[in-house]
Amino acid sequence: MGNRSVRVAALALLLATIAMTPRAVGQAMRQPPPLPTTPPFDLSDPSIVDAGSHLFRQTCTGYCHGAEGRLSRAPALRGREFDTRFLFQRIAYGAPPMPAFQTLLNPEDIWKLVAYIKSLQSVKE
Amino acid sequence: MGSKRAWWWGAVSTLLVLLLLDVTPARAQGAGATRLLNVDPNDWPMYHRTYDTHRFSPLGQINKTNVKDLGVAWVHQPGAVVQGLESTPIVVDGVLYYSGSYNRVFALDGATGREIWHYFAKLDPVVNTLFFQPYNRGLAVGHGKVFFGTLDGRVMALDMKTGKEAWSTTVLDSKKCSCNFTGAPLVVKDKLIIGQTSGELPIQGKIYALNAANGEKAWEFNTIKNDPKSWGGDSGKFGGGGGWMTGSYDPALNLVYWGTANPAPDYDWGDARPGDNLYTSSVLALDPDNGQLKWYHQEIPHDDWDYDAGLGESLVLDRDGKKLLVHQNKSGFVFVYDRTNGKIQNVWPMNHVYNWVQRIDAKTGELIGRNPPRLGKPHFICPWIAGGRSWNSGSYNPKTGLWYNTAMEVCEEVTVEKQTPVTEPAAGLFFGGDQVAKHPPGGEAYGHLDARDPVTGERKWSVNFKYPPIGSVLSTGGGLVVHGDVEGVVRAYDADSGEELWHFRTGSGHRGGPISYAVNGKQYIAVPSGLGSLVLGLYPALWPEVADFPSGGALFVFSLK
Structure with a gap:
């Protein structure tokens, strides 16, 4: 009897899990991981900014945010002030058609991208 | 008695x-397979309408004289508008089938636009992490089913009458490969052929055939040849390729012609992928029954520019007793083959501005005077990464003998950068550099729609556009050429002279494929309107105002008043 109860409970848990599983893009997103509250390094460190610029060219490309964050169909990033946590969150979770990078980049790399984009806010042209 | x-x-x-x-x-x-061989003049039963990929409707009720009386019959909005409306509708027996973003599929009454059924695919959230999304370029029909590839790596079949799911086969592990399906499949006899995205990914792209009846995989063709001479070191493991758009078919030769995508990384810093990198940026002639390679020609050996050959149409046409295949890649050069054996018959440039090669030998197809970007300072290249033409298709009118095709005269500055391929936990983009659009030397970038002889390249007429057009072209038996621009205006031109005969402002730019069909003796022209596309993201560097051009997604259907 005890085993049966466990099986029933397991089945109920499985059904509940299936019912809660996101099924459709645009209707339900995968559950985001906890958002790191503080960067693991100084975002103004030139070596971190430089690493971020490499990652930016590889992942954000001229197709999306334009070279060095210049004007594109996606939002321009130069000369604009962004909240640090917002940037991390937007890169991690995306906003269609911008892809979510949480499964492609580890949090450290996302912070490097944040550092690079933050470095563009004082650029005048 | x-x-x-x-x-x-x-x-x-x-x-x-x-x-x-x-x-x-x-x-x-x-719509059995036989109906795909002998297409009813009233129908548009596959992505390019016919296996020869002419995108020509023989209907002539709407013609040069009365096209001025064309008006809106009905409009359908697919909703969930992201990245525009890139698809080409299909029509069989008066029912119009088409797809929008996120694999939303509709069956509509072709005369009224009344919805018969809709099917919204339940997609895995992995789609939100992919580069190639959420657009879809089209469907296929046959064997009583509607077929399409999904953004999360499946191929699906719906019942044509009810829209109910008939089968669904997971072909790609999108969570791992970051690849998917965005192009329309091709029904050939009892099979369904479709290629995957992968040109910018460190994976091996393939073309697949599935059994149309039940979705079982019949064969696959790996566009990355297992040959250390062609792929030095382990570069072939990350070679990209694939064949993301729809090919053509010659039933008499029983050959399917399929263009393949560029190698990864797109740019080579010097030793990224030693060798010619077969079978990327090539045209393949495959046996549709078993996927065997019958012949191939690599148009861009060791592609250094992302001049993908997996685009648009592969025209099957006969001239002077020769069986020809006309195929263009993103370099802007048009290759003419003997389609029985792949021997080059001619090569001619669709673009006026290019510096990536000095020329291409018209007899052998050899690239002469290559100008590859390399590691170091930014390198000026024409045409740009979006191509001399993007993936949109031209249209061939067998009555005029002219091919109506678009071109983009735009250059770029490429900065090549060494990159380590990322495959875990999922494949990351593998460009090997970045680029920014530039005007050509001594002038402004622009685009044009040309009427040309597809074999010789001789130009009969041309219409210029400030913003290079990225919509497909339709030609009809009524002597019309129909084409929509980036600013949201669709026009009908005189097929013989290029004179504009009619236009209509749809309110958002054009990236999909216009078609024509008839229901109960009445001709219609259906025009997908809705600006969006990865390529469009490159425009604002030259034309900042394009950043604010309105997105959209609506199917406009026109008829005579």
Whole structure:
């Protein structure tokens, strides 16, 4: 009897899990991981900014945010002030058609991208 | 008695003939494979309308004289508008089938636009992490089903009448490969052929055939040849390729012609992928029954520019007793083949501005005077990464003998950067550099729609556009060429002179494929409107105002008032 109860409970848990599983893009997103509250390094460190610029060219490309964050169909990033946590969150979770990078980049790399984009806010042209 | 007997014999033999021809009413309703061979003039039953990929409708009710009286018959909005409306509709027996972003599929009454059914695919959230999304370029029909590839790596079949799911086969592990399906499949006999995205990914791209009846995989063709001479070191593991758009088919030769995508990384810093990198940026002639390679020609050996050959149409046409295949890649050069054996017959440039090669030998196809970007300072290249033409298709009118095709005269500055391929936990983009759009030397970037001889390249007329057009072209038996621009205006031109005869402002730019069809004796022209596309993201570097051009997604259907 005890085993049966466990099986029933397991089945109920499985059904509940299936019912809660996101099924459709645009209707339900995968559950985001906890958002790191503080960067693991100084975002103004030139070596971190430089690493971020490499990652930016590889992942954000001229197709999306334009070279060095210049004007594109996606939002321009130069000369604009962004909240640090917002940037991390937007890169991690995306906003269609911008892809979510949480499964492609580890949090450290996302912070490097944040550092690079933050470095563009004082650029005048 | 004798006449009754004769009537019965007549009825029985008629039934037998219909069965042999595969055109019984029940099968006709389902668009059997035979109907794809002998296309009803009223229909548009596949992505390029016919296996020869002409995108030509023989209908002539709407013609040069009365096209001025064209007006909106109905409009359908697919909703969930992201990245525009890139698809080409399909019409069989008066029912119009088309797809929008996120694999939303609709069956509509072709005369009124009334919805018959819709099917919204339940997609895995992995789609939100992919580069190639959420657009879809089209469907296929046959065997009583509607087929399409999904953004999360499946191929699906729906019942044509009800829209109910018939089968769904997971072909790609999108969570791992970051690849998917965005192009329309091609039904050939009992199979469904479709290629995957992968040109910018460190994976091996393939072309697949599935059994149309049940979705079981029949064969696959790896566009990355297992040959250390072609791929030095382990570069082939990350070679990209694939064949993301729809090919053509010659039933007489039983050959499917399929263009393949560029190698990864797109740019080579020097030793990224030693060798010619077969079978990327090539045209393949495959046996549709088993996927065997019958011949190939690599148009861009060791592609250094992302001049993908997996685009648009692969025109099947005959001239002077020769069986020809006309195929263009993103370099802007048009290759003309003997389609029986792949021997080059001619090569000609669609673009006026290019510096990536000095020329291409018209007899051998050899690239002469290559100008590859390399590691170091930014490198000026024409045409840009979006191509001399993007993936949109031209249209060939067998009555005029002209191919109506678009071109983009835009250059770029490429900065090559060494990159380590990322495959875990999922494949990351593998460009090997970045680029920014530039005007050509001594002038402004622009685009044009040309009427040309597809074999010689001789130009009959041309219309220029400030913003290079990225929509497909339709030509008709009424002597019309229909094409929509980036600013949201669709126009009908005189096929012989290029004179504009009609236009209509749809309110958002054009990236999909216009078609024509007839229901109950009345001709319609359907025009997908809705600006969006990865390529469009490159425009604002030259034309900042394009950043604010309105997105959209609506199917406009026109008829004579």
